[in-house]
Amino acid sequence: MRAGLVTSVAAHLSLLAWGLIGLPSSKPFDVTMVEAMPVDLVPIAEVTSLQKGKKTAEVKDKPSPNKPAEKETPKPSPAPPKPTPPATPPPPPPPKAEPTPPAPKPPEPTPAPPEPAPPEPAPPEPAKPEPAPPEPTPEPAPQQQAEAAPPQPAPKPRVKPTPPKPVQTAEAPKKPAEKTSQQQSQSTAESKFDADRIAALLDRQKPTGGETASQEPESFGAEEARNPSARMTQSEIDALRSQVQRCWNIPVGWTDPSEVTVTIRFSLNQDGTVNGVPSIQQYPASQYGTVAAESAVRAVLQCGPYQLPVEKYNLWSEVQMRFSPQG
Amino acid sequence: MNPADVGQVALDAPANLSLISLFLQAHIVVKLVMLGLIVSSIWSWAIIIDKVLLFGRIRRQIDRFEKVFWSGQSLEELYRSLASRPATSMAALFVAAMREWKRSFESGAKSPIGLQMRIDKVLDVTLAREAERMESRLLFLATVGSAGPFIGLFGTVWGIMTSFQAIAASKNTSLAVVAPGIAEALLATAIGLFAAIPAVIAYNKLSSAAGKISLRLEGFADEFSAILSRQIDERS
Numbered sequence: 001m002r003a004g005l006v007t008s009v010a011a012h013l014s015l016l017a018w019g020l021i022g023l024p025s026s027k028p029f030d031v032t033m034v035e036a037m038p039v040d041l042v043p044i045a046e047v048t049s050l051q052k053g054k055k056t057a058e059v060k061d062k063p064s065p066n067k068p069a070e071k072e073t074p075k076p077s078p079a080p081p082k083p084t085p086p087a088t089p090p091p092p093p094p095p096k097a098e099p100t101p102p103a104p105k106p107p108e109p110t111p112a113p114p115e116p117a118p119p120e121p122a123p124p125e126p127a128k129p130e131p132a133p134p135e136p137t138p139e140p141a142p143q144q145q146a147e148a149a150p151p152q153p154a155p156k157p158r159v160k161p162t163p164p165k166p167v168q169t170a171e172a173p174k175k176p177a178e179k180t181s182q183q184q185s186q187s188t189a190e191s192k193f194d195a196d197r198i199a200a201l202l203d204r205q206k207p208t209g210g211e212t213a214s215q216e217p218e219s220f221g222a223e224e225a226r227n228p229s230a231r232m233t234q235s236e237i238d239a240l241r242s243q244v245q246r247c248w249n250i251p252v253g254w255t256d257p258s259e260v261t262v263t264i265r266f267s268l269n270q271d272g273t274v275n276g277v278p279s280i281q282q283y284p285a286s287q288y289g290t291v292a293a294e295s296a297v298r299a300v301l302q303c304g305p306y307q308l309p310v311e312k313y314n315l316w317s318e319v320q321m322r323f324s325p326q327g
Numbered sequence: 328m329n330p331a332d333v334g335q336v337a338l339d340a341p342a343n344l345s346l347i348s349l350f351l352q353a354h355i356v357v358k359l360v361m362l363g364l365i366v367s368s369i370w371s372w373a374i375i376i377d378k379v380l381l382f383g384r385i386r387r388q389i390d391r392f393e394k395v396f397w398s399g400q401s402l403e404e405l406y407r408s409l410a411s412r413p414a415t416s417m418a419a420l421f422v423a424a425m426r427e428w429k430r431s432f433e434s435g436a437k438s439p440i441g442l443q444m445r446i447d448k449v450l451d452v453t454l455a456r457e458a459e460r461m462e463s464r465l466l467f468l469a470t471v472g473s474a475g476p477f478i479g480l481f482g483t484v485w486g487i488m489t490s491f492q493a494i495a496a497s498k499n500t501s502l503a504v505v506a507p508g509i510a511e512a513l514l515a516t517a518i519g520l521f522a523a524i525p526a527v528i529a530y531n532k533l534s535s536a537a538g539k540i541s542l543r544l545e546g547f548a549d550e551f552s553a554i555l556s557r558q559i560d561e562r563s
Contacts, residue, residue, distance in 0.1 A: 004377030008369050019346050 236309060240316065243306050248299035250325050260284065261324040262296045270313050272305030281320065296323040349511040354489045360482030360515050364475060368522035371471045374464045375529040382536050385416050385461070389543060392417045416457055416540075420548050423453040428555055439559045446555055450548040457544055461537040465530060472527030479519015486512025 250260060266278035278300045283293035300321070308316050350361060395405065396417075406425040414422045427449045431442045490508020497504060 001373070001377050004375070004380065005370075005373035007376050008372035011372060012365070012369050016346075 236312070236316075240306055240308060240319070241321070244299055244303050244321065247303040248323060249295060260288075260292045261322065262289075262293045263320065263322045264293065264296050264300065265318070265320045266300050267318050268304075268306065268308075268316060270310060270317075272308055274301055274304045277301075292323075296321075299323075346514070349507075349514050352507065353511045353514070354486055357482045357486045357489075357512065357515050360478055360485070361518050364478060364482075364515070364518045364522050367471050367475065368518070368525075371468050371522065371526045371529070374468055375525065375533070378461075378465065378529075378533045381461070382533070382540065385540055388415060389417045389540070392421070393547075396421070417544060417547050419457060420450055420453050420544060421551060423449045424548075424551055424555060428558075439562075442559055443552075443556050447552055450552055454541070454544055454548055458537070458541045461540060462534070465533055465537065468526045468530035468533070472523050472530055475519045475523030475526065476516070477519070479516040479523075482515025482519070483512045486515060 261284060262280065263282035264278045264280050267275040269275045278297045280293045280297065283289040350358065353361065402425065406422065406429075409418050409422050410426070424446050427446050428442070431445065487509055490505070490512060493508060494500060494505055
């Protein structure tokens with residue numbers, strides 16, 4: 001008996017030890033995320049602007065609007081550095097060009113330096129005569145010194161008299177992009193330019209795509225959900241209404257709209273045919289009420305199938321329509 | 328442990344569901360049930376091992392004895408060789424009958440019928456003793472087999488009862504609160520079944536083995552009684 005007892009105790013203890021070591025505490029189940037349909041009560045106006053959903057997005061009161069992306073060109077951050085390169089290139093040409101074409105210019109500038117205000121010919125060029133274009137010394141505005149490079153391009157000054165220029169330059173630091181575009185327009189406007197100059201002034205920026213993704217965060221919702229921004233447009237609703245109206249014979253003799261106003265609800269199949277029998281939601285309490293309601297039901301049944309956009313079927317699968325002589 | 332405490336335990340350690348922690352979290356009644364079931368499982372396995380060894384031994388002894396008995400050796404010699412040490416099973420039957428036989432002749436008993444009756448009685452008594460030795464404690468296996476699941480079920484019902492009280496006290500029906508209490512309660516039934524299933528199987532197996540051995544012993548007893556009766560007739 002003792003042998004059996006000892007063996008039994010040993011077996012139980014080893015079994016228990018195995019249960020403690022070999023059987024780790026139960027593993028948790030793998031829970032796959034099941035998409036829960038977020039149900040929000042939102043005003044109909046906001047539904048139209050709903051964007052594609054993302055589950056990880058934050059829930060926001062305001063859905064992200066479907067903004068058309070801005071053009072790349074006005075992009076503020078990359079632009080500033082680029083304008084400067086075009087500005088710097090010009091300087092090199094002038095020195096080279098000076099010997100040959102700029103010949104006419106040098107004369108102009110010389111008178112200029114004294115009077116910055118005077119008209120086109122003189123003002124801008126002051127620097128030109130000296131080979132070192134960066135030197136803006138002649139230019140009156142002290143701020144201009146700060147951004148000496150941009151103003152240097154020869155063409156600009158010619159178009160506009162100096163007076164406005166200081167203002168521009170003052171603005172320039174804030175909106176460099178704008179300035180470059182202005183520069184461009186100015187330069188193209190002037191046909192006088194020689195080819196070298198134009199080449200120097202050409203915008204070397206690569207053409208950029210038309211649209212970028214909206215920067216707004218995604219709205220909360222299912223990723224693969226149907227695009228919720230699809231909704232019945234007014235014209236489509238009107239189309240349905242007019243199709244029904246064709247067949248609706250307003251009961252003769254009742255001109256009082258309150259006597260004839262009927263609300264019915266019906267569901268449609270995907271091919272536009274009426275599914276089942278329209279149900280009367282509301283009809284006038286007068287003695288003609290049922291007649292009016294039945295006439296509306298008849299109209300709905302007669303006029304099918306309706307021509308409606310199939311891709312928005314889930315929007316018009318269930319229609320509630322109000323019949324009233326005024327439409 | 329009042330229900331609120333149970334609820335607190337359930338809330339604190341919902342993730343820890345190892346066997347030991349389940350046992351430690353259990354209500355005291357459930358703990359006692361589990362301990363009792365474990366002890367009965369240990370004891371029933373001890374009985375099973377003991378009986379299996381015993382029956383094997385008895386079968387071997389019987390085989391050996393039958394071989395010697397039917398080998399044509401004289402009964403007197405056989406008796407002399409066996410009487411010196413305590414015999415078991417078939418040998419015990421033989422020794423008991425021979426002792427009675429020799430004693431009757433030594434005392435000079437006259438009635439052959441009386442001698443025959445005494446030998447039969449002695450054989451019966453020895454048979455009963457042997458059977459009792461074989462079947463002792465087998466009833467414990469039967470008891471564990473039939474009552475084990477019920478005892479475990481009692482622990483489970485008690486555990487679920489207290490865990491429901493805890494749920495009611497914590498006013499929270501999330502599965503994380505409900506599950507540990509029920510898991511710990513179900514452990515009691517698991518242990519009950521763990522003890523009962525081997526017990527039932529072993530009981531059936533061992534009792535049939537015991538029946539077969541006693542049948543062999545009875546057959547030998549009848550046969551030996553017939554041999555002795557023939558001897559008595561020849562002598563008288």
